[in-house]
Amino acid sequence: MIYVSEIAKLLEGVTPLSANELVELIAPAPSSEMGDWAFPCFRLSKAMKKSPGLIASDLTRELKTNKPEFIDKIEAVNGYVNFYLNRRAVVESVLTAVKERGEGYGGSDAGAGKTILIDYSSPNIAKHFHVGHLGTTFIGHALYNILRFLGYHVVGINYLGDWGTQFGKLITAYKHWGSKAEIEARGIDGLMDLYVKFHKEAESTPGLNDEARAWMLKMQDGDDESLNIWKWFVDLSLIEYERVYKRLNITFDSYRGESYYNDKLDAVVSELREKGLLTLSEGASIVDLSAYNMPPCLILRGDGGSLYPTRDIATALERKQTYDFYKSLYVTGLEQNLHFAQWMKIVEMMGYDWAKDMIHIPYGLVVFEEGKKISSRGGNVIKMEDLLDKAAAKTLEIINEKNPNLADKETVAEQVGIGAVIFNQLYNNRIKDVQFSWDKMLNFDGETGPYAQYTSARANSVLKKTPAAVYEMETDYSLLCDNYSYEVIKLLDLFPERIAEAGEKYEPFIISRYLVSLAQAFNKFYHNNIILSDDLTLSAARVNLTIRVRDILKRGLGLLGIAAPEEM
Ligand code: ARG
Numbered sequence: 001m002i003y004v005s006e007i008a009k010l011l012e013g014v015t016p017l018s019a020n021e022l023v024e025l026i027a028p029a030p031s032s033e034m035g036d037w038a039f040p041c042f043r044l045s046k047a048m049k050k051s052p053g054l055i056a057s058d059l060t061r062e063l064k065t066n067k068p069e070f071i072d073k074i075e076a077v078n079g080y081v082n083f084y085l086n087r088r089a090v091v092e093s094v095l096t097a098v099k100e101r102g103e104g105y106g107g108s109d110a111g112a113g114k115t116i117l118i119d120y121s122s123p124n125i126a127k128h129f130h131v132g133h134l135g136t137t138f139i140g141h142a143l144y145n146i147l148r149f150l151g152y153h154v155v156g157i158n159y160l161g162d163w164g165t166q167f168g169k170l171i172t173a174y175k176h177w178g179s180k181a182e183i184e185a186r187g188i189d190g191l192m193d194l195y196v197k198f199h200k201e202a203e204s205t206p207g208l209n210d211e212a213r214a215w216m217l218k219m220q221d222g223d224d225e226s227l228n229i230w231k232w233f234v235d236l237s238l239i240e241y242e243r244v245y246k247r248l249n250i251t252f253d254s255y256r257g258e259s260y261y262n263d264k265l266d267a268v269v270s271e272l273r274e275k276g277l278l279t280l281s282e283g284a285s286i287v288d289l290s291a292y293n294m295p296p297c298l299i300l301r302g303d304g305g306s307l308y309p310t311r312d313i314a315t316a317l318e319r320k321q322t323y324d325f326y327k328s329l330y331v332t333g334l335e336q337n338l339h340f341a342q343w344m345k346i347v348e349m350m351g352y353d354w355a356k357d358m359i360h361i362p363y364g365l366v367v368f369e370e371g372k373k374i375s376s377r378g379g380n381v382i383k384m385e386d387l388l389d390k391a392a393a394k395t396l397e398i399i400n401e402k403n404p405n406l407a408d409k410e411t412v413a414e415q416v417g418i419g420a421v422i423f424n425q426l427y428n429n430r431i432k433d434v435q436f437s438w439d440k441m442l443n444f445d446g447e448t449g450p451y452a453q454y455t456s457a458r459a460n461s462v463l464k465k466t467p468a469a470v471y472e473m474e475t476d477y478s479l480l481c482d483n484y485s486y487e488v489i490k491l492l493d494l495f496p497e498r499i500a501e502a503g504e505k506y507e508p509f510i511i512s513r514y515l516v517s518l519a520q521a522f523n524k525f526y527h528n529n530i531i532l533s534d535d536l537t538l539s540a541a542r543v544n545l546t547i548r549v550r551d552i553l554k555r556g557l558g559l560l561g562i563a564a565p566e567e568m
Contacts, residue, residue: 001026002090002493003070007037007083014062016047028490032483035075035082036090036490042079052079087481094493095475098548106495106555110503111152114326117319118144118154121250122332124161125237125257126170126191129244130381132333135363135434138425140331141250141561142508143361149559150503155323156250159315160257162234166195168216171229172208173198187236220262234259244384248418248561264314269300277349287346297342309343316347320354327357329506334362334431361506363430369437391417394438395450402444403568412565416450417442419562423449426508426560447516449562452553455519457568459550462531466543470532473540480541484525491518492548499559508560515556522549 001023008022015022025043029035041055048055056076063074063081073084098105120140123133140156148154173194174183183190202208218226238255245251269285272278278285283302289295299310319328330340340360348355392410395417399409406412424441425434444450480489494514502510531542554564 001497002036002094002490003083003085004037006068006070007039010063010068011039011059014059015044017044028494029082032486032490034077035073035084037083037085039081039083040079041081055079056081087486088478090493091480091486091489092477094489095477095480095544095548098492098552099544103555106499106552107149107151108496108500109151110500111147111150111326113153115153115155115323116147117157117323117325117328118147118331119157119159119329120144120331121245121252122157122159122161122257123241124164125241126166126188126195126233127237128188128192128381129241129384131366131384131387132381133384134366134387134421134425135333135430136331137248137250138422138561139361139363139430139508140329141248142426142511142559143329143331143503143506145559145561146499146503146508146511149499152326155254155325156252157254157256157319158252160234160255160259162257163259163262163311165212165216167219167230167233168212168214169198170194170233171215171219171226172212173201174229176201176208183236188240191233191236240385244388247388247414248422249563250561258311258315261311261314261318264318265310268310268314268317271350272299272346275350277346287342287349289342289345292345294338294342294345297346309339309346312339312343313347316343316358317352320352325354325357327359329359329361331361331363334364336360337362359506361430364433366425366434366436369435387421388418390438391421391442393417394442395420398442398444399568406567412568415563415565416453416568419449419453419557421449422560422562423452423512426512428509430507430509449512449557450568452515452519452557453562453564454568455522456550456553456557456564457566458526459522459546459553460566462526462546463543463550466532466539470536470539470543473536475541475544476537477541479538480545482529484521484528485542485545487521488518488525488545488549491521492552495552495556511556511559515553515560518549518553518556522546522553 004023004026005019007026008019011017011022012019017025022039026037026039029038039059041052041059044050044055045052050058053076056079059081060074060076067074070086070089071083072086075082075084118140120143121133121137123129144154144156170191177197178190178194183194186193198208198212202212215226219230269278272287273285277287278299279288279296280286281296284298285300286296286298289297297309298307301307316328319325332340337360340362344355344358344360347358392414396409396413399406399413399416420441424436427447428434440446441448442450444454480486491514498510498514502508525545529542531546532539557564
């Protein structure tokens with residue numbers, strides 16, 4: 001936010017507000033005709049007992065008397081004080097800052113020394129990685145990158161759903177009807193079939209349910225045979241997940257799943273009992289949350305079986321011990337809101353003041369064109385791999401139409417197709433439903449991932465054509481003061497601000513929106529200003545700007561988890 005703190009200092013002398021408050025209030029002017037920054041006077045009206053319009057004109061008159069060099073003009077309009085900066089000064093300092101900070105431009109060390117955990121993706125194993133996982137996986141990964149760029153020590157945790165009654169059923173089914181070779185060959189598909197078969201057979205043979213319970217008990221008691229089969233199922237499932245993560249370029253720092261906490265649940269139950277938080281209800285143990293307007297939370301079933309919230313409490317205690325986190329984030333669909341509200345409240349009731357540092361990051365549903373909603377826990381399954389394949393295939397068709405001679409088309413199609421799906425997921429406020437339309441998200445001219453990628457590739461192709469002599473020239477910043485160049489410069493200036501905001505609000509869409517604006521501004525610049533011409537000085541200035549745009553588009557896409565192909 002170039003010169004904003006300087007403007008705030010000027011205003012500090014003539015208003016009752018502090019410099020910090022002023023910085024908060026100063027906003028980008030709505031269009032360049034109205035200057036660069038605008039200061040709204042409405043909030044001052046009460047304290048200064050004057051109309052905003054009058055305050056604006058009085059302030060303007062006062063500030064004008066001692067106007068510093070970086071300001072060209074100050075104007076009062078409709079209760080705002082508009083500041084017109086000296087463009088040349090802005091252009092020079094922005095481009096210099098972007099260049100000098102290099103790869104680090106946009107990031108900060110705001111998070112230095114602080115650890116943030118992100119629990120994301122976390123699929124329930126023995127089931128396919130499906131479209132219900134799009135949100136948690138993409139949002140979690142983007143937040144991971146963003147917070148790291150802001151200097152935090154970030155730990156990505158894949159809290160695999162790798163324990164529960166379904167494994168008793170699976171083992172039972174496997175023992176009756178399974179074949180090792182078939183399961184080995186078919187992976188999760190094989191396991192899913194076993195699961196379906198179990199439920200079908202159990203209708204006529206209820207004894208199967210007892211068998212399943214018995215296997216589950218064996219697992220809980222540490223019996224080798226059952227645990228070996230279970231472990232094998234886990235590993236088989238992970239093969240599919242790893243394949244998808246690799247394609248998405250995602251790695252986790254920890255795969256500690258639900259099963260890890262089996263031997264830590266009793267301690268939680270005892271602690272809750274000692275602290276007087278447990279109530280017996282129809283044989284089960286619950287925590288009464290009526291004081292917080294929430295239904296009771298089930299901690300221990302009548303048969304002694306443990307539950308999802310109990311496990312999350314145990315997990316939270318262990319994570320606090322292991323990482324002493326500054327914040328601990330959980331990215332899941334909003335249908336789990338109550339679950340997180342309940343167990344986090346319980347941690348607070350247990351007397352842990354760090355309960356406030358755990359944050360549930362919910363997101364909306366994916367809505368397909370036909371209006372079908374997909375929830376993250378629902379059974380309606382479109383496999384993630386099929387979806388990604390389709391994205392790549394559809395993109396390849398477009399490339400074959402637009403640029404059939406492109407080198408390494410398949411790789412580009414993969415990057416652009418997947419980029420489109422990710423960008424689409426991250427283009428709105430998390431909590432909003434995501435509209436899933438292939439035509440819209442693959443539109444190279446729309447507000448899409450491919451559009452941002454295409455723009456960076458376009459910049460790149462100009463840079464490839466640029467003669468060496470141009471690269472060697474000094475930049476004459478006064479040549480970048482036209483409206484098209486200046487719009488781009490101002491957006492480059494906003495990059496760090498947007499990243500900080502995305503990190504603060506845990507909202508990747510702030511970055512995706514920013515990238516679309518930057519791409520749009522650059523394309524206007526590109527269409528109206530000839531970048532490479534006989535005028536070497538002019539070319540050099542425009543090339544300088546083009547390099548920065550290409551780099552920032554690439555870096556921004558990277559934060560979202562999207563690759564930027566060199567050519568498209
Ligand atoms: N495995 C869960 C599911 O698929 C998500 C787990 C989220 N993380 C957590 N700590 N509860 O619904």
